Each structure stands twice: as structure tokens, then as C-alpha cells.
Amino acid sequence: MASMRVLTQRSFGETSRRDTWWVQPMVVFLGLSAFIGYTTWAAFQGVNYFHDEGGAHYLSPFYSPLLFGQGNEPRWFASDRPSFWPEWLIFSPAFLILIGPAGMRFTCYYYRGAYYKAFWADPPSCAVGEPRKSYWGENRLPLIFQNAHRYFFYPAAIFVLILTYDAYCAMWFHSPDGDAQFGMGVGSIVLALNALFLGGYTFGCHCSRHLIGGYLDCLSKAPVRKKCYDCVSSLNNRHMQWAWVSLVWVAFTDVYVRLCSMGVWTDWRIF
Amino acid sequence: MPTVTFRVWRGDSEGGDYQDYPTEVSEGMVVLDAIHDIQAQQANDLAVRWNCKAGKCGSCSAEINGQPKLMCMTRISDLPIDEPITVEPMRAFPSLRDLVTDVSWNYEVKKKIKKFKPRDPDFEDGTWNIQQEDVDRVQEFRKCIECYLCQDVCHVLREHQKHDEFIGPRFLVYAASLEMHPLDVEDRLEDLKKANGIGYCNITKCCTKVCPEHITITDNAIIPLKERVVDRYYDPIKKLLRVITGG
Numbered sequence: 001m002a003s004m005r006v007l008t009q010r011s012f013g014e015t016s017r018r019d020t021w022w023v024q025p026m027v028v029f030l031g032l033s034a035f036i037g038y039t040t041w042a043a044f045q046g047v048n049y050f051h052d053e054g055g056a057h058y059l060s061p062f063y064s065p066l067l068f069g070q071g072n073e074p075r076w077f078a079s080d081r082p083s084f085w086p087e088w089l090i091f092s093p094a095f096l097i098l099i100g101p102a103g104m105r106f107t108c109y110y111y112r113g114a115y116y117k118a119f120w121a122d123p124p125s126c127a128v129g130e131p132r133k134s135y136w137g138e139n140r141l142p143l144i145f146q147n148a149h150r151y152f153f154y155p156a157a158i159f160v161l162i163l164t165y166d167a168y169c170a171m172w173f174h175s176p177d178g179d180a181q182f183g184m185g186v187g188s189i190v191l192a193l194n195a196l197f198l199g200g201y202t203f204g205c206h207c208s209r210h211l212i213g214g215y216l217d218c219l220s221k222a223p224v225r226k227k228c229y230d231c232v233s234s235l236n237n238r239h240m241q242w243a244w245v246s247l248v249w250v251a252f253t254d255v256y257v258r259l260c261s262m263g264v265w266t267d268w269r270i271f
Numbered sequence: 272m273p274t275v276t277f278r279v280w281r282g283d284s285e286g287g288d289y290q291d292y293p294t295e296v297s298e299g300m301v302v303l304d305a306i307h308d309i310q311a312q313q314a315n316d317l318a319v320r321w322n323c324k325a326g327k328c329g330s331c332s333a334e335i336n337g338q339p340k341l342m343c344m345t346r347i348s349d350l351p352i353d354e355p356i357t358v359e360p361m362r363a364f365p366s367l368r369d370l371v372t373d374v375s376w377n378y379e380v381k382k383k384i385k386k387f388k389p390r391d392p393d394f395e396d397g398t399w400n401i402q403q404e405d406v407d408r409v410q411e412f413r414k415c416i417e418c419y420l421c422q423d424v425c426h427v428l429r430e431h432q433k434h435d436e437f438i439g440p441r442f443l444v445y446a447a448s449l450e451m452h453p454l455d456v457e458d459r460l461e462d463l464k465k466a467n468g469i470g471y472c473n474i475t476k477c478c479t480k481v482c483p484e485h486i487t488i489t490d491n492a493i494i495p496l497k498e499r500v501v502d503r504y505y506d507p508i509k510k511l512l513r514v515i516t517g518g
Contacts, residue, residue, distance in 0.1 A: 010362075010430070015337050016334065016336060016337030016357045016359060017336060017337030017338060018336045018337065018351065018354075019336075019338075109474050109494050110474075112473065112474050113473065113474035113475050113476055113489075116473050116474075116475065117475060122426070122473065123426040123430060123475065123477075126338075126424050126426075126475065126477035126480060126481070127334070127337055127338060127339065127362075127424055127429070127477070129430070130426065130430050133431070135427065135430075135431040135433070135471070136471075137427065137468075137470050137471035137472065137473050138470045138471070138472075138473060139468070139470035139471060143473075144470070144505075147497075147500075147501045147504075147505035148505070149501075150501065150506065206490065206494045206495075206498065207498065209495075210495060210498035210499075210502075214495050214498065215498070215499060215502060217405065217451055217452065217453045217455070218402075218405050218453045219404065219405060220402035220404050220405050226404065236490065237490075239490075
């Protein structure tokens with residue numbers, strides 16, 4: 001019988017696991033890093049976020065709602081930048097809105113578990129040694145702010161409604177004389193799927209599940225609320241999948257609108 | 272029959288070694304069968320806790336190839352046998368001897384959680400009227416067999432040894448089964464936030480992954496409790512409403 005070293009205290013990455021435990025956190029790290037990198041780049045561009053060739057009206061979700069923009073764009077206020085914004089400071093319409101969706105995802109229960117592992121190795125994976133001995137969890141600053149998740153959920157839910165309206169607008173094509181005709185381009189489908197995926201992610205979040213009825217012990221007395229709770233729970237069962245699909249698709253939607261706007265891609269009109 | 276090497280932890284709280292035991296395995300064997308073979312033929316003094324061999328008593332919890340599992344529910348055919356299969360005791364609890372750990376801390380924790388406190392009976396005969404759909408949610412939590420694999424894999428206990436400040440996933444599930452019960456009127460939120468340390472959970476979902484009863488510990492128990500704690504302590508609008516309504 002052979003005798004081996006005793007593992008009394010686990011050091012960083014030390015484990016008896018034989019599987020490829022490091023793959024999942026690495027994929028999460030690469031996926032989230034790529035998304036953050038692209039989103040930051042896209043937000044700073046401040047151009048090519050609206051495509052209106054061929055009568056289409058496609059607005060990138062990174063810039064919606066478009067509070068300030070150019071005259072031909074569906075802006076909310078008749079100015080290209082807010083009056084309070086310093087002249088010397090670079091401005092992009094995306095700066096005003098991205099904090100909402102970014103905060104929603106940063107404080108999301110799924111993403112928290114995922115990025116604590118992937119970015120902070122706390123733990124690197126289940127039953128794998130950690131790099132630090134100290135640990136505060138979400139009990140004190142700064143992570144106690146994760147409890148503000150619902151305050152990002154509210155604006156994120158409104159954004160989903162706005163993006164749904166954008167998808168609706170993307171199904172109306174304008175002729176040069178101003179008439180609008182119902183139609184469908186590839187971009188219309190891209191924007192509609194974006195609203196669908198973001199809706200599935202946002203309304204299926206744990207916070208939504210709690211607020212719709214999870215806080216109650218007796219739901220039988222409120223049958224409509226019970227139905228809503230069951231629907232949200234059903235979405236919540238696949239929250240991780242919704243999180244990733246919506247993340248990838250919202251970035252792809254921006255890529256699609258951007259490349260169409262730049263003339264690199266042609267938006268095919270289906271009817 | 273192929274011969275598989277089992278690398279078993281032998282030792283106690285003072286320390287120990289891994290020992291290799293080549294053992295013949297046959298179709299349908301589980302790890303606990305192999306441990307019993309080793310105990311019968313090669314190491315009569317090997318300590319292992321077991322009882323039902325059916326995944327219902329929660330006694331034979333161990334770490335097999337580094338993964339917290341029940342030995343009686345882990346088929347050898349599901350493991351790679353071209354290299355030694357490691358069998359260790361749970362790391363979150365003090366070692367007593369070989370594969371047996373002292374899990375008594377869990378019993379003490381359970382005693383500290385406020386007990387079930389039903390509302391006044393609905394009828395004169397002392398009974399209540401409740402709907403099945405209202406207890407569906409807590410019935411999932413009643414499947415727990417108290418194997419403590421979730422406690423073992425939780426890094427707050429396993430790596431950071433916060434046993435004095437954090438009750439672990441098993442007892443958050445237990446608290447949820449009481450707190451969400453339609454008849455219960457006890458208030459455990461202050462305990463959950465302070466004495467039970469629910470804020471230590473950072474939602475890695477490792478507990479859910481290892482649960483042999485497939486209880487959705489994180490999503491259905493811990494996060495809903497966290498949200499209730501947010502309602503009480505971290506939501507300024509709800510706080511304001513409580514002040515206004517006197518609730």
C-alpha cells in the first residue's frame with residue numbers, strides 16, 4: 001500500500017477533483033470580459049447606432065431610449081447632448097442609459113455567483129481551494145450593495161418595454177413620401193428577438209419572482225398572482241440560459257445595427 | 272472482474288495519510304460496496320459511517336474524486352477507473368477517524384432556529400384549512416435527508432470556517448421550510464440576517480449541485496430568504512411604507 005502526502009490545508013486551485021472544473025469559470029471570464037470590452041467600445045463610439053436606410057428604423061439597444069441624438073433619429077429631446085454635460089467631456093447617448101442594464105446584470109443573482117467564481121475565485125469552483133483566507137460575503141461594503149438589485153430591476157423592466165416598442169417600430173418601413181408600411185426585415189427579427197430574450201431574462205429574475213408573489217406564504221387566495229408567480233418561476237428555472245442568450249443577443253443586435261448603418265451589411269427585407 | 276485502486280483517507284484529527292487499496296469491482300457496484308470489501312478483506316479497522324445503502328439516511332457522505340457525494344449512490348461505472356478513485360471524509364467538519372466526521376455542530380445549529388409556530392386554529396377542533404398549492408413550495412425542502420453534503424461543499428464553511436457566524440445551506444433550507452409555511456407566524460428574518468449570517472452566501476450554487484435529493488437550494492430557498500431580508504432591512508421604500516402604514 002502506497003502512502004501519500006496529507007492535504008490538510010488547501011491552497012489556491014488545490015482540489016481532488018478530476019474533472020475539468022476550470023473550464024466553466026474560464027468560459028464565464030472570457031464571455032463576460034468580451035461583452036464588457038465590446039459594450040464599452042460601442043458606448044464610446046456615439047455614432048452608427050441608428051439605421052434608417054431603405055425606410056428601416058433600427059435603433060441599437062445600447063442607445064435606447066435615445067434621449068439625445070441627431071435630428072433624423074428618434075430622440076426624446078431636441079438636442080444632441082444634455083445642457084448639463086460639460087463641453088470638454090466626451091459624450092455618447094449610451095452613457096445616460098447603460099448604467100441601468102449594467103446594474104441589473106451586475107447585481108443579478110446568477111451573475112453574482114458566476115463572476116465571484118470567474119473573476120474573484122471565491123471560490124474558483126466548487127470544492128476547489130481559494131486564494132484568500134479572509135471573507136466577508138455580502139455582509140458589508142462594498143458587496144452589501146448587491147441588495148439593491150431590485151432598484152436596478154425596475155428601470156430594466158421599463159427598458160424592456162421600450163425595446164419592445166423599438167422592435168415594433170422596426171416592423172414599419174417608411175417610404176420617401178412619409179408613408180409607413182408594415183414589413184419585416186432581418187433587422188426587425190433581430191430587434192424582436194432582442195426584446196424577447198431581454199424580457200425572458202429580466203422578468204424571470206429572482207427579484208421579479210419575489211415581488212410578483214414570492215414574498216407571500218399563501219398564494220391560493222390570489223389566483224391571478226399565483227399564475228404570474230408560476231410563469232415567472234418557469235422563466236426563473238432557466239435564468240442562466242436567459243442571462244447568456246440575452247447577453248449575446250443584445251451585443252449582436254448592436255453589431256447588426258452598427259454594420260448595417262455603416263453599409264458593411266445589407267439588411268434584407270423579407271416583405 | 273477489473274481491479275480498481277481506491278485511494279482512501281486513513282487518519283484522525285491529528286492527521287493521516289491516503290492509502291491505496293486495489294480492489295476487484297463488478298457491474299452494479301457502488302463506492303460503498305468497494306469500501307465494505309476493503310474493510311472486510313484489507314483494512315478491518317477502516318472506519319466508515321453508513322446505514323441504509325439506499326440514499327435515504329444520509330450517513331455515508333464523503334468526497335469521491337474531490338466531489339461531495341453519497342458513497343451508496345455513486346456507481347463505480349460512472350467514475351474513471353484507469354486511475355485511483357479518491358475517497359475522503361467531508362472537509363467542512365472535524366475528522367473523527369478515517370471516513371467518519373463529527374457532524375454534531377449541525378445538530379446544535381438546528382436547535383437555535385426558531386421552531387414552527389402555527390397561527391390560531393381555523394376550527395374549534397384545533398385544525399386548520401390550508402391549500403396544497405400553498406405547501407407545495409415548502410414540501411420540496413422536506414425532502415432533505417440531512418446528509419450535510421451541501422454544508423461540506425459550501426466554501427463559507429469549508430474554506431473560511433465561518434461555523435460561528437453562518438448556519439450553512441442545510442439550515443437556510445430548514446429556515447425556509449418554516450418561514451414560507453402558510454401556517455407559520457414566527458419571525459426569523461432578524462436571525463437570518465444577524466445570527467444566521469445569510470449575507471455570507473454568495474450564491475455559488477455548489478450546494479444545489481451536490482444535493483442528492485435535487486433540492487433547488489439556492490434558487491428556491493436561499494435567494495427567496497435573501498429577498499425577504501432585503502424587504503425588511505435594505506429596501507428604503509418598503510421601510511418608508513412600513514413607517515407610514517405602521518406595519
